[in-house]
Amino acid sequence: MSLNVSKCCTGTSGTSSSGGGRPGHRKSSLALALTPEDDSMDVYQRNLMDLKYPTVLPPNPQLKALLVFHKSDSICEVVTLACQRHQLDVTLVKSKEEALETLHKSYATAQCYHLIIIDARSTKGLDAEHIARTIRHTHGHHLTTIIAVCKKSFFEKDDALIALLDAGVNRCIAETTNLTLCSVELKQILHSIIRPHNVMSTQQALYTALHRLKEVVLITDDVLRIQYANRATERLLNMRLDEIISKPLGDIFVSDLSTISEQGKSIKEFDGILMVRRKNQESIPMHVRVVPVACIGSAPTHLIFNFDIPGGGMDFIATLPQPKEAPRGSLHSVRRCSFDVRSIASDGLRRTSLAKLTSLPLEAPITKIINLLSQVQENCSADEARLIDKVLDFLKREGLYSPQMKEIRTDDPIATDLIGALLTGPSVYSSRRSSNDSIIRTGNSTRTATIVPAKMKANPIIMELLEESLKWDFDIFKLEEITDYHPLLYLGMEMFRRFDVFATLNIDENVCKAWLAVIEAHYHKSNTYHNSTHAADVMQATGAFITQLASKDMVMDRMDEATALIAAAAHDVDHPGRSSAFLCNSNNPLAILYNDLTVLESHHAAITFKLTLGDDKINIFKNLDKETYKSARSTIIDMILATEMTRHFEHLAKFVSVFGNEMEPRELVQSEEETSILMRRMLIKVADVSNPARPMQYCIEWARRIAEEYFMQTDEEKQRHMPIVMPMFDRATCSIPKSQIGFIEYIIQDMMHAWDGFIDMPELITCMQINYSQWKKYDEQGVNTLADIMAKQPPVGNKSSSSK
Ligand SMILES: Nc1ncnc2c1ncn2[C@@H]1O[C@@H]2COP(=O)(O)O[C@H]2[C@H]1O
Numbered sequence: 001m002s003l004n005v006s007k008c009c010t011g012t013s014g015t016s017s018s019g020g021g022r023p024g025h026r027k028s029s030l031a032l033a034l035t036p037e038d039d040s041m042d043v044y045q046r047n048l049m050d051l052k053y054p055t056v057l058p059p060n061p062q063l064k065a066l067l068v069f070h071k072s073d074s075i076c077e078v079v080t081l082a083c084q085r086h087q088l089d090v091t092l093v094k095s096k097e098e099a100l101e102t103l104h105k106s107y108a109t110a111q112c113y114h115l116i117i118i119d120a121r122s123t124k125g126l127d128a129e130h131i132a133r134t135i136r137h138t139h140g141h142h143l144t145t146i147i148a149v150c151k152k153s154f155f156e157k158d159d160a161l162i163a164l165l166d167a168g169v170n171r172c173i174a175e176t177t178n179l180t181l182c183s184v185e186l187k188q189i190l191h192s193i194i195r196p197h198n199v200m201s202t203q204q205a206l207y208t209a210l211h212r213l214k215e216v217v218l219i220t221d222d223v224l225r226i227q228y229a230n231r232a233t234e235r236l237l238n239m240r241l242d243e244i245i246s247k248p249l250g251d252i253f254v255s256d257l258s259t260i261s262e263q264g265k266s267i268k269e270f271d272g273i274l275m276v277r278r279k280n281q282e283s284i285p286m287h288v289r290v291v292p293v294a295c296i297g298s299a300p301t302h303l304i305f306n307f308d309i310p311g312g313g314m315d316f317i318a319t320l321p322q323p324k325e326a327p328r329g330s331l332h333s334v335r336r337c338s339f340d341v342r343s344i345a346s347d348g349l350r351r352t353s354l355a356k357l358t359s360l361p362l363e364a365p366i367t368k369i370i371n372l373l374s375q376v377q378e379n380c381s382a383d384e385a386r387l388i389d390k391v392l393d394f395l396k397r398e399g400l401y402s403p404q405m406k407e408i409r410t411d412d413p414i415a416t417d418l419i420g421a422l423l424t425g426p427s428v429y430s431s432r433r434s435s436n437d438s439i440i441r442t443g444n445s446t447r448t449a450t451i452v453p454a455k456m457k458a459n460p461i462i463m464e465l466l467e468e469s470l471k472w473d474f475d476i477f478k479l480e481e482i483t484d485y486h487p488l489l490y491l492g493m494e495m496f497r498r499f500d501v502f503a504t505l506n507i508d509e510n511v512c513k514a515w516l517a518v519i520e521a522h523y524h525k526s527n528t529y530h531n532s533t534h535a536a537d538v539m540q541a542t543g544a545f546i547t548q549l550a551s552k553d554m555v556m557d558r559m560d561e562a563t564a565l566i567a568a569a570a571h572d573v574d575h576p577g578r579s580s581a582f583l584c585n586s587n588n589p590l591a592i593l594y595n596d597l598t599v600l601e602s603h604h605a606a607i608t609f610k611l612t613l614g615d616d617k618i619n620i621f622k623n624l625d626k627e628t629y630k631s632a633r634s635t636i637i638d639m640i641l642a643t644e645m646t647r648h649f650e651h652l653a654k655f656v657s658v659f660g661n662e663m664e665p666r667e668l669v670q671s672e673e674e675t676s677i678l679m680r681r682m683l684i685k686v687a688d689v690s691n692p693a694r695p696m697q698y699c700i701e702w703a704r705r706i707a708e709e710y711f712m713q714t715d716e717e718k719q720r721h722m723p724i725v726m727p728m729f730d731r732a733t734c735s736i737p738k739s740q741i742g743f744i745e746y747i748i749q750d751m752m753h754a755w756d757g758f759i760d761m762p763e764l765i766t767c768m769q770i771n772y773s774q775w776k777k778y779d780e781q782g783v784n785t786l787a788d789i790m791a792k793q794p795p796v797g798n799k800s801s802s803s804k
Contacts, residue, residue, distance in 0.1 A: 066102060075121070076092070170189075212230075216236050224257065415742025487536035504562040519532075524574070639680055703789075735785075
């Protein structure tokens with residue numbers, strides 16, 4: 001439990017709003033002035049009208065400090081008194097858990113701590129580095145000021161201090177029992193860190209205002225490359241943001257721009273009529289005003305463009321044809337007609353994530369019902385509201401969100417085969433079961449847990465390649481090649497290192513290495529697709545997504561990152577290279593064990609834990625406390641099970657219902673944890689089938705590998721006179737392009753748009769569109785078989801063959 005010093009300690013509490021003023025706001029006479037002139041707020045407000053460029057007033061809240069001290073010794077006391085001297089509202093906690101819980105609660109109640117001071121004098125009591133890192137990755141704390149109180153001796157060698165600073169600490173201060181020294185240090189921190197942070201936080205308000213403005217505002221750099229464009233610019237140009245940003249300004253003007261650049265250089269404003277070119281090449285005369293701005297030095301670094309229609313009439317922009325929404329009415333309409341992803345994209349799916357998510361044809365009726373009921377609730381009696389609350393609780397439960405996937409309608413038999421096999425449950429394929437199918441296959445030879453971890457050579461070529469390991473165009477096939485088919489071990493260690501999994505699990509690196517080696521050894525090298533390169537690929541995508549989420553301020557906590565990476569690494573372990581349908585049809589012991597339900601995924605999850613817990617040398621969870629382990633286990637199992645394709649549309653619809661809605665996710669689900677579960681499921685699902693959205697040469701190699709695996713299954717089904725799960729996947733006749741077109745149209749496309757809308761990774765969509773066009777081209781050219789396609793491809797990695 002946290003201890004609120006302002007209530008418990010003697011002396012002044014920071015909540016000193018006595019004597020008038022807005023409740024909860026400090027009086028203007030307080031020491032921390034947040035205005036440019038460092039004056040009190042009253043003076044600033046009075047002078048505001050005189051300012052040439054008025055700034056947005058920063059927030060001026062009661063400042064709150066959270067002190068994380070293992071014990072209340074003399075140093076802690078001095079820091080507390082110094083905080084109180086500067087009228088901070090102080091809360092003292094004694095452990096990391098208490099600190100995080102306090103922050104969590106403060107976030108939930110829309111309070112916030114502006115300053116967190118951590119006792120970093122000894123690692124015995126508190127791991128300050130870990131606490132700082134965790135706080136930095138906790139939502140809402142990127143601008144919180146974190147101070148570490150260190151031993152004086154720390155200042156003689158820099159490594160401990162640098163580690164703290166790298167973990168997110170803003171400043172390290174030396175321990176002192178001298179109140180004056182401590183108070184001065186704190187005052188400096190208030191002025192030099194907290195005040196600028198407060199001012200910086202106002203930028204969000206400005207960006208929102210700019211974005212929503214009806215007027216067109218566009219900013220370029222000094223060489224006229226577009227750096228910023230607001231929503232009205234997208235409308236005017238009929239282009240999406242990703243088609244505008246970084247483009248030369250010349251691309252959107254018909255008129256000669258030399259006057260502007262010359263004017264810009266001499267730092268004069270421009271005001272005149274220029275012809276703007278819209279996406280469809282239509283030209284419109286616009287009144288353009290250009291203001292050069294010098295952000296550093298005296299030469300202009302940026303030019304601000306403001307356009308309107310000559311003679312005013314800003315609503316004109318609203319009357320222009322808008323970037324067209326994708327012509328997708330519903331999943332069914334997509335299914336019925338074949339369509340060109342390129343045309344959808346070039347029509348301009350808007351970049352705003354919410355718009356994209358809401359535009360997806362995947363709203364479950366339940367979302368509409370919840371929205372309507374919530375509206376009713378606003379205008380009804382308390383009793384009725386309580387009843388509606390109960391109804392809402394029921395409606396938010398699992399199962400009600402499933403979209404109706406009654407039938408798959410396509411004229412293309414290959415797509416029907418593939419999508420049918422992926423999306424339908426056991427009833428469909430078991431009905432095809434023939435009397436010849438009673439052979440019980442013994443499971444694939446399971447390896448014992450005595451596998452010695454592969455030795456990792458610190459090969460500079462591998463290390464160089466791994467530097468790119470968070471990029472979307474990472475060459476996983478090259479890694480497969482240069483690690484001698486141990487991509488999971490190398491990539492896994494790199495991901496664990498980058499995301500600090502060793503610290504999160506409190507485990508030695510060697511245990512993680514051994515774990516990865518054992519997991520990798522339990523992937524079957526004989527599978528062309530479901531081998532450890534696929535696992536490494538999914539782990540790499542997971543790392544890339546986590547990084548992108550963090551850059552969008554949707555930071556996962558450290559344990560969520562670790563469990564996501566672990567789930568990705570293990571999600572297909574011991575895959576037999578045959579589908580669940582095949583296992584059911586052949587009465588495989590796994591199908592018997594799991595009652596034909598979620599057979600493979602249940603096995604992957606179960607064997608992951610069986611292997612991990614079965615050998616202390618690889619037990620990466622052994623240092624977690626009971627509760628943490630329980631929660632990590634549940635997350636990993638949930639994520640692995642989410643990769644099952646029969647529930648694909650259910651997961652997708654629920655994700656879109658919650659994240660693609662105007663309402664706060666929190667209002668649509670029962671808890672924040674539930675929101676995060678939906679996000680993690682979608683993360684691993686997208687990572688698992690992201691191969692059609694990878695750069696083309698990799699996409700084609702993955703298509704080759706999965707087709708080969710499907711072909712081998714068909715070969716075996718024929719040979720054993722079993723029902724053929726995907727008859728069209730016959731190596732003699734199958735058209736690979738057709739199968740990929742179907743896979744993208746039915747499974748991948750909507751999911752990628754939903755995910756891109758959430759995470760903002762336009763490269764996923766771009767790659768998918770390019771690949772889709774290529775498959776269409778091959779289809780039109782009659783390039784169908786694996787051999788035809790491979791003849792057209794440069795080899796990936798160093799070898800173009802399947803994995804060993
Ligand atoms: N490029 C692809 N073409 C066709 N099917 C694919 C492709 N990529 C993945 N899949 C299928 O999607 C499934 C996702 O779950 P699995 O990894 O169990 O098995 C995967 C394959 O059956």
